[in-house]
Every structure is written in structure tokens, then in C-alpha cells.
Amino acid sequence: MNVTHLYCSSCNKSYAPRRLYNLCVCGKPLFVAYDLNRAAASLTRAALATRPATLWRYAEVLPVDHPANRVSLGEGMTPLLNAERLGQELGLNHLYIKDESQNPTASFKARGMTTAVSMAKELGVKKLAVPSAGNAAGALAAYAARAGLEAFIFMPQDTPQANLIECQQNGAHVTLVNGLITDCGRIVAEQKTAAGWFDVSTLKEPYRVEGKKTMGYELAEQLGWELPDLILYPTGGGTGLIGMWKAFDEMEQMGWIGRHRPRMVSVQAAGCAPIVQAFEAGLPAGATIANPHTIASGLRVPQAIGDFMILHILRQSGGTAVAVTDAALLTGVKRLGSTEGIFAAPETGACVAALQQLIDQGKVDRDERIVLFNTGSGLKYLEAFSRV
Structure with a gap:
């Protein structure tokens, strides 16, 4: 619709639109660029009031050309809840929860997969593959089924049962791997050409981040076009944090918001905290965790391909990176549940x-x-709570 080109997030090399790409020739993620002046002619803040309550309300800054190719289950426009009771307990006057568990497939991963699968459909892809710690797999299985495409999913053996069953019931081809998500990714990379799969791994194709960025658009809309002061976001691959930052820049260019940006906080588990370690050491890219361990499977990502972008965003925003123990995060779940x-x-x-x-x-x-992001439902992680 308004896509002008794709560009590398690192070397800025430009690519023609409407073609299949994974990474730039330099090995870094690609982003989508838009004619934002043209987009702003019809995508106005006033126009949004009449549009459906899904992320496709921002169609002018999403990559799908033809509405018929949108593969949707009604994702987006999740509630921004005023967490008064938890805020009072913490001594905070303005605490909000952006509840992404109310997306289809019960996590924020639905946002990325709706755009990735829609673009795959539009560009003629028939088979999609992904390595996943759980929720991305469930989302791909659902959206691929909706589109009539085949999904090939590789997950660690200890992935929560809810994710495994979800994928199987949605008709995906599932392989459990004795290893980490990085081992799953290696298998996809090694086999995709011979098998005819298109790899939709986190940030290894340009379109998942476009769906994730709509969290930033929604946040601004729900807060009356004023961004919050602080955003806390759990970080594995970090696509959501990167996507929101992209959305803030786009909105500023369209004249919707000013230059103010929230302090972004990347949250990780103490047993797998490559961003935290790199941030504290002043490094430009994330550390690599040799033996990652945490019950929060979405945080068990020993190295993120977008780590250099995450670290840049944290520093540019005046934010920080925080690691917490598994005991502390389980206490956090109960604290949120018992108050809100x-x-x-x-x-x-x-x-x-x-x-x-x-x-x-x-x-x-x-x-x-x-604003604290709830990225998914606890119902997907019952084994983690049964161990307590």
C-alpha cells in the first residue's frame, strides 16, 4: 500500500519491496519503510474512531497491499487496564497493564504472525517454518491454518504442553528438539532450502515486527496520544520492544506525537540475561549465555539477533535492563493475580x-x-506453576 522499500537495520542497505527476504546480506534484520506523508493523508487520529478494533485499523502503516490477503483472527486493540490495587501496593499513582493475553492464541505473538502470515500469503509462500519456545509456535500454527498454509514448527522438548497441544490441534508439523531455541533455529536454517520452507524466525524476516509495532500505536491511542514515562517489557528476542520504538518514530513523523519517549526497561530472567549483562558492561551487542535456565520459556533466549537494537533503544531512551530470579517472577505473577x-x-x-x-x-x-506489558496468559504455563 504505502511501502516504499525495505532497509537494513544495521548497514542501511535498501531492498525493493514485494519480494521474499530473510536477513540483509550483512546478516542483520530488515525493516519496512513507508511513505508516511501518503499514509497520514487517510490514517488520521480522527479516522481511527470509526475503524474496527483490531490492529488492522493501522493498515496504512502495515505491509499488506490487498485486504483480501489479511489473515486475521481479530488480534490487537487489547485493553490497557488501570492497575489501581497493584499500584497502591507499590506506592504508584498511575500504573497500567497492557493485557496482551487477550489476543488470539493468548499472547502478543498473534500480532507478529498475523502480518508475517498475511505477507507470506500475498507473496505466494506455501510452507512456513519457525523455531519457538512456545507462544510463537502456537500463533504460527493458528494463522497458517487460517491461511491454508503448512506450518513446520521446532520447539525444545521442555516447551509447555499447552503450546505443543495447540500446535498439533491446529494441524502444524511439530518437531521437539533436545536443546534450546537456538538449536531449533539452527535446524530450520539448515533444512529450509531443501524443504522449501520460508523461515519466519524472530527478526529473520521483515514482517513480524510490523505487527508487533502496533502495540506502540495502540498505547499512544489509548493514552490520548501521550506516551507513558516508563515501559517495562519482558525480553527474549525483543521484537516487541523494537517494534514499539519503530512505531513511536513513525507516529512522530506523521505528526501524531512529539519527541518525548518513554524510558524502556528490558526485563530478563537471572538465568538467561544476555541483554542485562551487555547493558551493564556497556557493550554494543548482547552477551551469549552458555547454559540458560529459567521457567519463563519466552525469556530463555541465549542470544537475540536484534540485541544491538535493543541495547541502543535502552540507552537512547534513558532506560535500563533488569534481571530477576525465577522465585521473584513467580511471586510477581501471584502478586498481579491477587491484586488485579x-x-x-x-x-x-x-x-x-x-x-x-x-x-x-x-x-x-x-x-x-x-505501563507494564502482560505478554501472555498464565494458562499456557501450568507446569511452571505446578512445580512451586
């Missing part, structure tokens, strides 16, 4: 624990507007 009635994923519990750390360190003002 939200049964959240362990990754979200990590954000609750991280927020407490920041408060204890005097890094948060009680009158700041703070």
Missing part, C-alpha cells in the same frame, strides 16, 4: 518483580505513568 485478577505468564511476573526493584532503587517516581 490477571493470571499472567511468568515473563510478566518478571516485569512486576523488576518494577519493585526499580522502586526500591529510587528509579521510579510515584506520579509517573508506567
Whole structure:
């Protein structure tokens, strides 16, 4: 629709639109560029009031040309909940929960897969493959089934049962791997050419991040076009954080918001904290974790391909990176549930624990507007809670 080209997030090399790509020739992720002046002619803040409550309300800044190719299950426009009781307990006056568990497939991964699968359909792809710690696999299985495409999924053997069953019931081809998500990714990379798969791994194709960025658009819309002061986001691959930052830049270019940006906080598990280690060491890219361990499967990513972007965003925003123990993140889940009635994923519990750390360190003002992302439902992680 308004796509002008694709460009490398690192070397800035330009690519023609409407073709299949994975990474840039330099090995870094590709992003989609838009004619934002043209987009802004019809995509106005006033126009949004009449549009359906899905992420496709922002169609002018999404990559799909033809509406018939949108593969949708009604994703997006998740509620932004005023967490008054948890806020009172923490001594905060303006705490909000962006509840991504209310997406189809019960996690924020639905956002990325709706755009990735829609573009795959539009560009003639028949077979999709992904390595996943769980929720991305479930989302791909659902959206591929909706589109009539084949999904080939590689997950670690200890992936939560809910994710495995979800994929199987949605007709995906599932392979369990004795290893980590990085081992699953290696298998996809080695076999995709011979098998005829298109790889939709995190940030290894240009379109998942486009769906994830709509969290930034929604956040601005729901807060009356003023961004919050602080955003806490659980970080494995980091696509959501990167996508929101892209959305903020696009909105500024369209004249919707000013230059103010939230302080972005990347939250990880103590047993797998490559971004935290790199941030604290002043490194430009993430560390590699040799033996990652955490019950929060979405955080068990020993090295993220977009680590250099995540670190840049944290520093540019004046934010930080925080690691919490598994015990602390489980306490965070219960704390959120008992105060707000939200049964959240362990990754979200990590954000609750991280927020407490920041408060204890005097890094948060009680009158700041703070948004904590619940990236998925706790129902996907019952084994993690049964071990307690």
C-alpha cells in the first residue's frame, strides 16, 4: 500500500519491496519503510474512531497491499487496564497493564504472525517454518491454518504442553528438539532450502515486527496520544520492544506525537540475561549465555539477533535492563493475580518483580505513568506453576 522499500537495520542497505527476504546480506534484520506523508493523508487520529478494533485499523502503516490477503483472527486493540490495587501496593499513582493475553492464541505473538502470515500469503509462500519456545509456535500454527498454509514448527522438548497441544490441534508439523531455541533455529536454517520452507524466525524476516509495532500505536491511542514515562517489557528476542520504538518514530513523523519517549526497561530472567549483562558492561551487542535456565520459556533466549537494537533503544531512551530470579517472577505473577485478577505468564511476573526493584532503587517516581506489558496468559504455563 504505502511501502516504499525495505532497509537494513544495521548497514542501511535498501531492498525493493514485494519480494521474499530473510536477513540483509550483512546478516542483520530488515525493516519496512513507508511513505508516511501518503499514509497520514487517510490514517488520521480522527479516522481511527470509526475503524474496527483490531490492529488492522493501522493498515496504512502495515505491509499488506490487498485486504483480501489479511489473515486475521481479530488480534490487537487489547485493553490497557488501570492497575489501581497493584499500584497502591507499590506506592504508584498511575500504573497500567497492557493485557496482551487477550489476543488470539493468548499472547502478543498473534500480532507478529498475523502480518508475517498475511505477507507470506500475498507473496505466494506455501510452507512456513519457525523455531519457538512456545507462544510463537502456537500463533504460527493458528494463522497458517487460517491461511491454508503448512506450518513446520521446532520447539525444545521442555516447551509447555499447552503450546505443543495447540500446535498439533491446529494441524502444524511439530518437531521437539533436545536443546534450546537456538538449536531449533539452527535446524530450520539448515533444512529450509531443501524443504522449501520460508523461515519466519524472530527478526529473520521483515514482517513480524510490523505487527508487533502496533502495540506502540495502540498505547499512544489509548493514552490520548501521550506516551507513558516508563515501559517495562519482558525480553527474549525483543521484537516487541523494537517494534514499539519503530512505531513511536513513525507516529512522530506523521505528526501524531512529539519527541518525548518513554524510558524502556528490558526485563530478563537471572538465568538467561544476555541483554542485562551487555547493558551493564556497556557493550554494543548482547552477551551469549552458555547454559540458560529459567521457567519463563519466552525469556530463555541465549542470544537475540536484534540485541544491538535493543541495547541502543535502552540507552537512547534513558532506560535500563533488569534481571530477576525465577522465585521473584513467580511471586510477581501471584502478586498481579491477587491484586488485579490477571493470571499472567511468568515473563510478566518478571516485569512486576523488576518494577519493585526499580522502586526500591529510587528509579521510579510515584506520579509517573508506567505501563507494564502482560505478554501472555498464565494458562499456557501450568507446569511452571505446578512445580512451586
